[in-house]
Amino acid sequence: MRAFTTHTGLAAPLLRPNIDTDLIIPLNRGSRGVELSEGQMVFESIRYLPDGSENPEFILNQLPYRRASILLAGENFGTGSSRESAVTGLMNFGFSAIIAPSFGQIFYNNCFGNGLMPVVLAPEQITQLTEQVAFNPLVAITVDLEEMEVRHPELRPFPFTVEVRLRNKMLAGLDDIDEILKHTEDTELFESSDLERRPWIYDWR
Amino acid sequence: MRRRSFIKSSLVASLASSASFLSSTVAAQSPRTMLEKIWDSHVVANLGGGTDLLHVDLHFIHDLHAGQFRALQRDGLLVRSPELTYAVADHSVSTLPGRTLESSPTGRRLAGELIASARALDIESVGINDAGQGIVHMIGPETGLTQPGKLIVCGDSHTCTQGALGSMAWGIGSTEVRNVLITQTIIQKRPATLRINYIGALNPWVTAKDVILFTIGKLGADAGLGFAVEYAGSAIRSMPMEERLALCNLSIEMGSRIGMVAPDDSTYQYLVGKQYSPKEQYWDTAMAYWQSIPSDPDALFDREETIDVSEIEPQVTWGTSPEHVVNVTENIPLPEAEPANQLAYQAALDYTGLTAGSKIAGTPIQRVFIGSCANSRIGDLRLASEVVRGRQVANGVEAWVVPGSQHVKRQGEAEGIDQVFTAAGFEWREPGCSRCLAANGELVPPGEHCVSTSNRNFIGRQGRDSITHLASPPTAAAAAIAGRIVDVRRLMAGEVA
Numbered sequence: 099m100r101a102f103t104t105h106t107g108l109a110a111p112l113l114r115p116n117i118d119t120d121l122i123i124p125l126n127r128g129s130r131g132v133e134l135s136e137g138q139m140v141f142e143s144i145r146y147l148p149d150g151s152e153n154p155e156f157i158l159n160q161l162p163y164r165r166a167s168i169l170l171a172g173e174n175f176g177t178g179s180s181r182e183s184a185v186t187g188l189m190n191f192g193f194s195a196i197i198a199p200s201f202g203q204i205f206y207n208n209c210f211g212n213g214l215m216p217v218v219l220a221p222e223q224i225t226q227l228t229e230q231v232a233f234n235p236l237v238a239i240t241v242d243l244e245e246m247e248v249r250h251p252e253l254r255p256f257p258f259t260v261e262v263r264l265r266n267k268m269l270a271g272l273d274d275i276d277e278i279l280k281h282t283e284d285t286e287l288f289e290s291s292d293l294e295r296r297p298w299i300y301d302w303r
Numbered sequence: 304m305r306r307r308s309f310i311k312s313s314l315v316a317s318l319a320s321s322a323s324f325l326s327s328t329v330a331a332q333s334p335r336t337m338l339e340k341i342w343d344s345h346v347v348a349n350l351g352g353g354t355d356l357l358h359v360d361l362h363f364i365h366d367l368h369a370g371q372f373r374a375l376q377r378d379g380l381l382v383r384s385p386e387l388t389y390a391v392a393d394h395s396v397s398t399l400p401g402r403t404l405e406s407s408p409t410g411r412r413l414a415g416e417l418i419a420s421a422r423a424l425d426i427e428s429v430g431i432n433d434a435g436q437g438i439v440h441m442i443g444p445e446t447g448l449t450q451p452g453k454l455i456v457c458g459d460s461h462t463c464t465q466g467a468l469g470s471m472a473w474g475i476g477s478t479e480v481r482n483v484l485i486t487q488t489i490i491q492k493r494p495a496t497l498r499i500n501y502i503g504a505l506n507p508w509v510t511a512k513d514v515i516l517f518t519i520g521k522l523g524a525d526a527g528l529g530f531a532v533e534y535a536g537s538a539i540r541s542m543p544m545e546e547r548l549a550l551c552n553l554s555i556e557m558g559s560r561i562g563m564v565a566p567d568d569s570t571y572q573y574l575v576g577k578q579y580s581p582k583e584q585y586w587d588t589a590m591a592y593w594q595s596i597p598s599d600p601d602a603l604f605d606r607e608e609t610i611d612v613s614e615i616e617p618q619v620t621w622g623t624s625p626e627h628v629v630n631v632t633e634n635i636p637l638p639e640a641e642p643a644n645q646l647a648y649q650a651a652l653d654y655t656g657l658t659a660g661s662k663i664a665g666t667p668i669q670r671v672f673i674g675s676c677a678n679s680r681i682g683d684l685r686l687a688s689e690v691v692r693g694r695q696v697a698n699g700v701e702a703w704v705v706p707g708s709q710h711v712k713r714q715g716e717a718e719g720i721d722q723v724f725t726a727a728g729f730e731w732r733e734p735g736c737s738r739c740l741a742a743n744g745e746l747v748p749p750g751e752h753c754v755s756t757s758n759r760n761f762i763g764r765q766g767r768d769s770i771t772h773l774a775s776p777p778t779a780a781a782a783a784i785a786g787r788i789v790d791v792r793r794l795m796a797g798e799v800a
Contacts, residue, residue, distance in 0.1 A: 114646065114650055115644075115647050116524050116525070116624045118624075118759070118762075120740075120759070120761040120763060120764050121762050125740065126409075143763035143767055148749070172647075174524060177524060178761060179460050180460040180475060182477040182478060201528075202528075202558070203528060203529070203558070204460055204474055207475075207476065211476065211478035212478070261352055261354070261492070262351070262352055263352055263354055273482075274478070274479075275482050278482060278486045278488055278490065279486070281488070285347050285356075285488055289487075292358065296588075297585055297588075298450075298581035298582065298589050299360050300386060302582070303386065303427060
């Protein structure tokens with residue numbers, strides 16, 4: 099998994115609440131007749147016109163936002179389906195971090211499995227960042243997981259919190275499997291006593 | 304109830320150790336919620352910060368994750384516990400009557416691969432036309448695999464459905480699917496607990512689907528973020544299992560990955576005689592374990608809500624989130640009247656093409672879909688069939704019934720329900736996820752309105768530029784007859800032309 103330590107890049111705002119993973123990426127990537135990359139399919143239903151050309155009204159089709167690597171989002175970003183392609187698609191598009199007041203939980207977990215950094219900030223802070231971006235979209239924002247803050251040259255740094263375990267995982271680029279495999283013996287111990295306590299879990303076929 | 308069977312000495316020892324397990328983990332502790340009891344008893348290792356490594360009792364895997372087996376093989380890895388894994392082909396399969404694996408190219412590839420891999424690995428599975436095939440969250444309960452106290456995961460967010468039987472069940476992503484296949488464990492942060500107490504009695508033609516839609520409308524689509532929900536109260540106790548399953552299905556639409564109903568006599572009765580319910584020799588011990596699971600009377604929840612179900616009327620969504628819902632008698636909200644939601648409401652209305660402030664009833668519709676893991680059980684179909692009996696689907700409406708499983712389909716046919724639907728002009732189709740998310744290509748065309756008994760009305764969910772109105776089976780059936788969104792109670796009273 100790709101590690102995330104600190105990232106500086108342009109930001110784009112897509113602030114509507116409850117952006118669901120169906121909107122982030124459709125299941126069927128071949129729906130346009132030719133199989134597109136995950137990055138090309140991100141926000142497909144609002145990014146392209148029916149004839150397949152880019153929708154000029156969609157912010158991520160506009161310069162400089164199409165170069166954004168940080169997304170400023172609304173509450174409950176990534177709600178809905180568990181599809182992990184929502185995360186990998188956003189990364190394939192070019193995003194390294196998403197900043198939102200809250201995230202769908204499955205999506206949030208999936209982020210830490212792939213190296214896309216989800217940052218929780220208060221709505222007022224995201225509003226301030228959005229205002230700065232609107233004023234000058236060419237000023238880059240920094241998401242720093244080591245210092246645990248988001249920085250913009252014109253604003254005071256915004257600290258954010260992340261669980262210790264998740265932070266360590268992201269900084270080192272570790273997969274859960276690395277941690278789980280340290281507990282193989284614990285798993286075996288659990289199962290041998292569980293087999294006696296609840297044999298019907300294991301003996302049902 | 305099964306009778307106590309002849310007890311051998313080894314079983315006595317097993318019972319004794321079970322009893323001591325139950326007492327050591329239950330009676331000796333301070334009051335615990337059901338979530339805490341099940342969670343605690345599945346901890347393999349404590350990882351600090353409220354995060355644990357948990358043992359997975361049952362891992363369901365469906366056809367959209369067929370590639371995981373291939374990936375494991377490529378990496379030289381084994382599935383750790385084939386005996387705790389169950390494979391179901393549902394998302395990509397065609398639901399065309401008489402379908403085979405060949406009916407959908409995606410279905411052939413994914414479902415075919417899933418079942419072939421499962422068989423090679425000695426994992427129990429149901430293939431496309433096996434007698435037990437259906438949507439994965441139908442199969443768990445129908446087979447008796449879903450049981451109180453089991454920790455169940457699946458790469459599908461509606462795994463929360465299975466909590467209706469008092470299991471602790473949630474949806475996971477692809478990486479987690481892989482890790483469970485390799486280790487039979489999962490790392491998870493313990494959620495906070497939310498109990499919703501439902502009091503009062505349901506009015507005629509108001510179903511569990513209406514109750515949960517109303518709840519999401521009232522509390523919000525993000526109310527359950529960070530919480531596991533327990534649905535409690537007299538109104539829940541009165542609900543048959545099928546209604547509890549429908550209720551739990553939409554937990555994730557409120558932001559909660561986990562939604563549960565405490566087991567009771569309804570649950571135990573439901574499990575009697577199912578294919579994979581605990582075997583005779585284990586039944587009594589399993590029952591004792593199940594009976595220890597409900598929340599202790601003085602257990603504390605992080606948050607509690609109370610809802611009076613007698614106030615609930617048939618619900619319909621008007622927008623692009625399950626929280627965009629009103630009574631069928633109400634008006635679509637005015638964005639300006641809800642400043643906090645104004646932009647979101649306006650965007651939703653721009654997409655669905657509905658008029659703010661107008662009545663939701665009367666909205667013309669072109670498709671009706673009665674199906675999905677939310678509402679495709681025999682009870683749902685029976686209720687919907689009462690609405691269509693002797694009536695005709697309106698001109699210009701395509702109406703489908705997609706039974707959730709082969710079992711439901713057969714039962715429906717035995718009861719003649721299929722003929723009630725087909726006589727009215729519905730298509731009676733094969734089991735699968737179908738039009739809920741159109742992963743099999745069964746789309747709603749652009750610009751068309753579909754009243755759907757599924758659980759998501761997101762932009763483009765049922766097809767690019769399609770508009771979904773979530774509703775209960777009777778409300779969906781009424782819409783098919785009327786050709787527009789209507790109050791099923793008025794239709795049944797003869798008040799709708």
